[in-house]
Amino acid sequence: MGLKKKLGTSIAAAVLGVSLIGGGTFAYFSSAETSNNTLAAGTLDVVLDKPVIIEIDNLKPGDWMDRTFKLENIGSLDMSKVLLLTDYTQSGVKGDEDIGKHIQVNFLKNFDKETGFNDNVIYHETLYNLKNASPDTVQGYSSKIFKTEDGLAAGEINNLYVQFEFVDNEEDQNAFQDATLQLKWTFDAKQTEGESK
Structure with a gap:
């Protein structure tokens, strides 16, 4: 067989192979099933029943003020703990005194939890x-205040009682006349540990 004839036969076989690959069909059984799934995250949402817990004028050493407020978990997830973060600014204080050292906060029994x-x-x-506490200290006193060993379950409300006391140290406290303290409390809720669902 001549070279031209061999070459022609090879080309024809190649074209036939390509056509079988490109246009050929194969019969087989098949079955398909679709799964439509949803993974939705829950919400962690703690709210106070009032935007201002305390606002008072004309304080003098020895005065105290009792206040109540409610803390509610309106989210869909349980809370393992609530941390109380304290910050404040002062104005009108004479010298390098800090009025925060003279205002004591007495956290009273939370009657919604057995203390x-x-x-x-x-x-x-x-x-x-409170303002200068380390994170570990904050966690320690927060667990005492809120009694959150059992956490704050979704939908649960705690009634909380607090007393602010301008401590009379029986010394000269004239540096605080006309002073003002702006207190900011942040209630920082934490989720419970992850679990099998």
């Missing part, structure tokens, strides 16, 4: 120390 304390005061600390 185990006979005394009505669960925890007390100055605003200065």
